[in-house]
Amino acid sequence: MNGILYLEDGTVYKGKGFGKKGTSVGELVFNTSITGYQEILTDPSYAGQIITMTYPLIGNYGINSSESESSKIYAKGLVTKSIDQNPSNYMSEYTLEEMLQKMGIVGICDVDTRSITKRIRNEGALKCIISNEDLSMEQLDEILKEKKLKEDWMKIVGTKEVFHIEGKGPKIAVLDFGIKQNILNNLKYRNCDITVFPYDTSYEEIMNSSPDGVLLSNGPGNPKAATEAIETIKKIIKKIPTFGICMGHQVLSLAVGGDTYKMKYGHRGGNHGVYDITRDKAYITSQNHGYAVDRKSVEENGMEITHINLNDNTVEGMRHKELPVFSVQYHPEGAPGPTDSTYLFDKFIDHLKEGDKCL
Ligand SMILES: NC(=O)CC[C@H](N)C(=O)O
Incomplete structure (x- = not known):
């Protein structure tokens, strides 16, 4: 052939x-x-x-x-x-x-x-x-x-139905833009009680599930096409500890009033060096993204940059200066791949115990 x-x-x-x-x-x-x-x-x-x-x-x-x-x-x-x-x-x-x-x-x-x-x-x-x-x-x-290339792939790929994975630990609401199984596995491994919602679920419906924390998943396409989610996340982060991964990191930056842009050729691979400013440590990370967060735009909107890419200095992680809200551009669950960053799931769970800080 x-x-x-x-x-x-x-x-x-x-x-x-x-x-x-x-x-x-x-x-x-x-x-x-x-x-x-x-x-x-x-x-x-x-x-x-x-x-x-x-x-x-x-x-x-x-x-x-x-x-x-x-x-x-x-x-x-x-x-x-x-x-x-x-x-x-x-x-x-x-x-x-x-x-x-x-x-x-x-x-x-x-x-x-x-x-x-x-x-x-x-x-x-x-x-x-x-x-x-x-x-x-x-x-x-x-x-x-x-043929035109699509930008709103999260509409096709993310779950259309709410589903639940029972656990005895903290209640996590996941906004699904096209989630990877290994993110769910990492939550399951930590005994979380997980409810996965379509990415465009309303704030009220998510809150009705009384979550302790919200996880914004990875997913394909341009984060700016996820308009419904951006509005919902604006309200969520004022109430509930939130952790964003990849697409989740990008939509979070839009929700706080920041901006994203398309990179020339993106980051895709299992060998991207990331510097963690807060811990003064470098990690090898697994990545897959074509868009990135504009640093100045989020810094001007209450976020602090926590991680940067060692190849091109792009934003790899950020946290809110006052709220228990943080995100990474890379994949802490990436497998196969370095497990250097799975501590971020533990950090998220730790934040849930401090949930009263959000109110
Ligand atoms: N892995 C992801 O979540 C990718 C996010 C977004 N689609 C991008 O390419 O940048």
């Missing part, structure tokens, strides 16, 4: 097709993780994106049924240097190719992923079309030009 990746700047990469036979349009991004292709593909925050893995050997330990971040793949395609068809791992149940076929995802391999990555770094994230069908360049060009 032939495969082609055609970028909006006119660049063409030809390789071999794998996964589902088909064609799709998306935003081309790259991820620098060496392992974790299963979690990356199933992370709902990749909705609408075509992921290039910079590590050349992908698929080598197969796929298992217990480590997906969601039951679906919302990404639009996968680009790799090579794909291993004979995985070796005691947990492996099927191959990556079988997973992509089952989930309807188009893949191409045997392309120069280093060159693709350099192009994204120079030009920024690009719209592109990936295909492993026999379409002419004219046909590909027409589909690429016609």
Whole structure:
């Protein structure tokens, strides 16, 4: 099966097709993780994106049924240097190719992923079309030009129904913009009683569940498209301890009156150095975001910057100067990946005990 990746700047990469036979349009991004292709593909925050893995050997330990971040793949395609068809791992149940076929995802391999990555770094994230069908360049060009990229993916990906995960510990209301399973696992591990709400649930409905704390989840798309949530969060943070992760961090910054912007090519990988100003410590973190928080805009609105990215000095974490409200741009739950930052879940739970500070 032939495969082609055609970028909006006119660049063409030809390789071999794998996964589902088909064609799709998306935003081309790259991820620098060496392992974790299963979690990356199933992370709902990749909705609408075509992921290039910079590590050349992908698929080598197969796929298992217990480590997906969601039951679906919302990404639009996968680009790799090579794909291993004979995985070796005691947990492996099927191959990556079988997973992509089952989930309807188009893949191409045997392309120069280093060159693709350099192009994204120079030009920024690009719209592109990936295909492993026999379409002419004219046909590909027409589909690429016609298809618009979405910004409000949280409307599609987040839960539509409220659901509850029982626990004996603190009551957590989660606003779901497209949550990763491992965030829920971290709350479950700490015995939390979790109610997951659609991201646009009203303030009143959330408060009716009498939560001790609110978690604002990760999720795909532009945080500015989550307008309903921004209004709700403005009220929530005055009453309840709140912890935001990635999209949650971005919508929190909008709720306090700050601003977000689209980065040139984002941060995606398991090796991003972050400096924690409050603890004078550096961590290696797992990241997946294309938008970032404007530092000055949140500092002018009652927030203090707690973490910065060591590569480009962008905001990686913040906390409210008076309220028990804090957030990080990176993924403390990231797995596989460094566990340096899972203490943030404990910090959140500790804040709940001090909930009276909010009133
Ligand atoms: N992982 C996330 O929550 C991503 C947040 C947002 N969609 C971004 O790309 O910046």
